[in-house]
Amino acid sequence: MFKKVRVRFAPSPTGGLHLGGVRTVLFNYLYARKHGGDFILRIEDTDQSRLVAGAEKYIFDCLEWCGMVPDESVLAGGPYGPYRQSERKEVYRQYAEQLVKNGNAYYAFDTPAELEAMREKLKSGGSNSLQYDHHSRIMMKNSLNMPPEETEHLLRMGPPHVIRIKVDPGEMVHFTDMIRGEMEFDTNNVDDKVLMKADGMPTYHLAVVVDDYLMKISHAFRGEEWLPSAPVHILLWKYLFGLEHMPQWAHLPLILKPDGNGKLSKRDGDRLGFPVYAMDWTDPVTHDITKGFKELGFLPEAFLNLLAVLGWNDGTEQEIFSLEDLVDKFSIERVHKGGAKFDFEKAKWFNHEWIKRLGVDHYEQRIKEIFEAKGITGIDERYLFKVINLIKERCIVLPDFYKQGIFFFEAPGSYDEASVKPKWDEGKKEYFNLIISQFENLEPWEAVPVEEIFKLSASQKNIKAGELQMILRVMLVGSKTGPPVFIIAETIGKEETIKRIGDAIKAFN
RNA sequence: GGCGCGUUGGUCAAGGGGUUAAGACGCCUCCCUUUCACGGAGGAAUCACGGGUUCGAAUCCCGUACGUGCUACCA
Numbered sequence: 001m002f003k004k005v006r007v008r009f010a011p012s013p014t015g016g017l018h019l020g021g022v023r024t025v026l027f028n029y030l031y032a033r034k035h036g037g038d039f040i041l042r043i044e045d046t047d048q049s050r051l052v053a054g055a056e057k058y059i060f061d062c063l064e065w066c067g068m069v070p071d072e073s074v075l076a077g078g079p080y081g082p083y084r085q086s087e088r089k090e091v092y093r094q095y096a097e098q099l100v101k102n103g104n105a106y107y108a109f110d111t112p113a114e115l116e117a118m119r120e121k122l123k124s125g126g127s128n129s130l131q132y133d134h135h136s137r138i139m140m141k142n143s144l145n146m147p148p149e150e151t152e153h154l155l156r157m158g159p160p161h162v163i164r165i166k167v168d169p170g171e172m173v174h175f176t177d178m179i180r181g182e183m184e185f186d187t188n189n190v191d192d193k194v195l196m197k198a199d200g201m202p203t204y205h206l207a208v209v210v211d212d213y214l215m216k217i218s219h220a221f222r223g224e225e226w227l228p229s230a231p232v233h234i235l236l237w238k239y240l241f242g243l244e245h246m247p248q249w250a251h252l253p254l255i256l257k258p259d260g261n262g263k264l265s266k267r268d269g270d271r272l273g274f275p276v277y278a279m280d281w282t283d284p285v286t287h288d289i290t291k292g293f294k295e296l297g298f299l300p301e302a303f304l305n306l307l308a309v310l311g312w313n314d315g316t317e318q319e320i321f322s323l324e325d326l327v328d329k330f331s332i333e334r335v336h337k338g339g340a341k342f343d344f345e346k347a348k349w350f351n352h353e354w355i356k357r358l359g360v361d362h363y364e365q366r367i368k369e370i371f372e373a374k375g376i377t378g379i380d381e382r383y384l385f386k387v388i389n390l391i392k393e394r395c396i397v398l399p400d401f402y403k404q405g406i407f408f409f410e411a412p413g414s415y416d417e418a419s420v421k422p423k424w425d426e427g428k429k430e431y432f433n434l435i436i437s438q439f440e441n442l443e444p445w446e447a448v449p450v451e452e453i454f455k456l457s458a459s460q461k462n463i464k465a466g467e468l469q470m471i472l473r474v475m476l477v478g479s480k481t482g483p484p485v486f487i488i489a490e491t492i493g494k495e496e497t498i499k500r501i502g503d504a505i506k507a508f509n
Numbered sequence: 510g511g512c513g514c515g516u517u518g519g520u521c522a523a524g525g526g527g528u529u530a531a532g533a534c535g536c537c538u539c540c541c542u543u544u545c546a547c548g549g550a551g552g553a554a555u556c557a558c559g560g561g562u563u564c565g566a567a568u569c570c571c572g573u574a575c576g577u578g579c580u581a582c583c584a
Contacts, residue, residue, distance in 0.1 A: 012584050047583055112582080128511045131580070162582055180514080189512050189580095197582040204584050228513055228579040251514085254578075258520075261576050309533095313522065317532050336522090338515050339577070346521065346534045356547080394546040404546090419544090466543035473544060480544040 005037025006218050009070070010044045010208065013055035016281030016290055017062045019264060019342065020223060020255045023307040027252060028221050029068040030308075030330040040215060041070035043084040044208075046201045053284045062278040066300050067323060072215075080215040085207050092202035095210050095240055096163045096195050100143075104239040105195060108132075108142040109154055109161045131191035134169045160198035165205070165232060167192055173231040178219075178250035178332045185231040193232050205229065209236040212247055220247040221332070224339070225263075227251045250332050253311050254339040264342050266290060274344040278303070297370075297397030298347075299363060302354040306347045311336045320353055352396045360388045367401045374402055376409050383408075386491060390483045404482070408492060411500050412478025415507060420474050423467050424508050431461050431468065432475075432505055436498050445494040447486040454486070475504035 007028040011021060032039040041063070045051055060075060072078025082088055099105035110118075118140065119130045129135070137144060142164070143151040155161065171187040195206040202210070212220060230249065237246040257268040269276035269291070279292035293303050305321050313319075314329045321329065355363070367388060368379055391404040438453055454472070458465040473485045476497065482488060489497045 010584090014584080044584065050583065108582095110582095115582090123510095126510095129580080130511090160582085164582095183513090185513080191580080194582050199582075201582090203582070208584095223578095224514070225578055225584090230513095253515085256577080263578080309521075311521090315523070317523080319521090319533060336515095340522090341520060343520050343534070349534055391546090393548090464543085470543065477544090482545065484542090485544080 004216070004218065005032060005035040006040060006216050007032045007037060007221065008040040008042050008212070008215065008217055010042040010211075010222075011059055012044045012047065012050065013059060014047075014050045014052050015055055015283075016266065016277035016292070017059055017279070018266070019276055019278075019307065020252075022062065022066065022278050022303070023255065023310065024221060024223060024252060025063065025066070025068055026304060026307055026326075027250075027312075027330070027332065027335070030326050031219060031221070031332060032071075033327040034330060037218070038071045039068070040078070040080075040217070041073035041083065042211060042215070043074055043086075044204065045084060045086045046197075046204065046207055048086070048199065048201065054282075058279070058281060065279060065294055066304055085211065086201070088207075088211070089200060089202075091214070092206055092210055093196065093200070096202070096206060099165065099195070099236075099239055100163060102239065103166065104235075105163050105165050106143045107151055107155065107161050108137075108140065108164050108194075109159060110141050114141065129189075129191075132164065133191040134167065134188075137164075137192055162194045162198055163196040164192040165195055165235065167232070167235065173234050175230065175234055175246075175249060178248055179253075179335050180251060180337055183227075183230065187231065187235075190231045190235075193229070195236075205232050205236065209233055209240065213237075213241045213245060217247045219250065219332075221250045221252060224251045224254050250335070253336050255310060256339045256341045258341050258343060263339075272344070274347070297399045298351050299354045299358065299398075301358060301362075302347075302351040305354065306350040310342070311340045320350075320357070348396050355395055355398075356393050360385055360392070363398065364388060366398055370399055370402050371409070374406075376406075379409070390487065390491065394481075407477045407482070407488075411496075411503065412474075412476070414478060415504065416474050416479045417508075419480055420471055420508060423471060427461065427463060428468070428471065429505060429509070431457065431463055432471075432501055434461070436501055439494060439498050439501075442494065445490060447484070447490040450489050450497075451486040472501070476500050 009025045009028050011017070029039050031037070041059075043056055045056075056074070060073075063069060070076055072080065072083065074083045096105060100107065115132070118132070118136055122130050122136065127135075132140065144166070167187050167190045169188045172184055173187060173190075174182065174184040177183050193205050194203050196202055211217075230251070234243070234246070237243055255264045256262060257264045258272060264276060266276045275291045275293050275296055277290055277292045279294045281290045281292065282288070283290070294300075301322060304323060304326070308321055308326050308330070309319060312330070312335045314331075315334065364381070364385060368381070368384060371379055371384075387405050387408045388401060390408075391401065394404050395401050435454060435457055438457060439450070442449060442453060454468070455465045458468050469485055470480065473480060473482070473488075476485065476488050476492065492500075
């Protein structure tokens with residue numbers, strides 16, 4: 001293992017960035033920061049058929065939003081580039097050939113149809129394994145089964161061929177997983193995975209090992225779905241670079257769907273009504289938009305926080321962690337082995353908490369944009385700042401600020417008449433006409449004096465102040481919601497308060 | 510089917526031989542507020558099952574069940 005901590009996140013640019021992907025980034029990032037290491041982003045684009053335009057840029061955008069910018073990447077550069085596997089093509093071939101030379105790999109010339117036929121034959125023969133392995137390879141068309149001249153000939157003639165790892169049976173492969181402890185695999189069950197594809201690209205298996213070596217990766221964290229192929233990677237390390245250089249592995253638990261079981265997918269989000277991607281993702285072909293946490297009004301602080309505690313905790317009762325907190329307290333050993341169901345309700349709670357505890361300046365700009373998108377322009381920043389502070393504890397996601405705060409900018413378009421009508425009579429009307437004239441002379445215009453004069457007049461008129469207060473609220477807000485009503489009056493100002501009362505009196509008659 | 514991994518309330522989870530089995534989300538009740546929230550006080554709800562080992566098991570061992578991942582020239 002290399003001394004300096006160097007970790008990598010290695011996504012395939014095939015679409016939106018999934019929750020699980022962001023969590024993998026997070027754990028990598030935290031580990032790097034905690035140990036003064038480097039965080040590398042490597043683009044694994046070896047499957048040319050699955051590439052999606054824009055997906056790579058999207059990944060960078062998501063990481064930037066989350067505040068986890070890689071130290072080395074396609075964008076940032078670095079001493080171990082290129083960081084896009086498609087641009088490292090020649091490198092892999094060389095290692096694959098070396099494996100063949102050393103007897104750890106071989107050429108295979110089977111066509112897809114022949115592979116299919118093999119599986120059919122195995123299946124009908126009652127075999128448990130349908131794999132291309134030490135059992136089945138003897139009946140296939142590969143360099144193990146033909147004289148060197150024929151292999152040479154086929155290679156020269158140019159029919160498409162692949163290179164497969166030669167896994168010998170009867171060996172136990174083991175390694176220590178930082179989360180799961182000692183892992184052991186019997187090579188009898190490991191198949192001869194393709195290392196180099198017919199199109200000249202490596203598969204993940206070869207590329208991940210070669211690049212982790214070349215990029216001096218010290219710790220490799222990835223999803224649990226990779227566990228079954230870990231023995232192939234270990235074998236490759238052993239054959240190519242020596243186990244002493246191999247990174248330490250950690251296989252992260254899966255994030256599961258909230259209902260039933262199974263890996264959380266984009267589909268589940270659509271079905272259950274919550275996002276699965278970090279940010280909005282627009283499919284370049286269909287133009288379908290898949291919703292992201294950012295656009296739904298999540299704060300990056302909350303997003304990271306909720307992801308961090310999905311499968312990890314520090315052993316105390318603490319649940320709210322800032323990124324700095326996490327860097328300090330995170331330990332990969334405390335990550336759970338079992339998968340965790342995603343709970344959108346709890347996710348919203350985290351966002352609510354972060355809205356409440358973060359300074360307004362952290363998200364004021366985004367709220368301004370939300371208002372502007374709704375047609376409220378020319379907003380005074382200081383006024384907005386005040387408003388946000390007044391309503392922040394009743395907002396779960398950012399767009400709630402519009403719903404909860406629109407009346408600070410516009411007079412209500414309609415009133416909760418069901419609440420007002422039963423209480424409205426001539427006496428109330430008289431009262432509010434009186435209060436208008438009293439308000440006009442009130443100086444200074446502040447919540448406390450407004451409330452005093454309001455209540456004084458109420459008792460003089462012998463009307464219950466509470467009822468009047470409710471009506472005043474509906475007059476100013478339109479509904480029975482919001483911060484204390486006299487604070488609202490103070491905030492929107494004397495003139496606007498009087499105007500709204502006047503308009504409401506007309507509307508109630 | 511084979512192989513791997515996992516299993517504490519509805520969900521996230523602490524606890525790793527002796528605990529009244531923490532805490533959080535959600536839900537319910539009450540207080541605060543003549544609004545909605547925030548806040549506060551309570552409540553219901555859990556160790557998958559069966560065998561062992563032990564004076565004693567949620568904790569250790571073995572089975573079983575269930576779930577899940579992989580079983581591609583995808584990652």
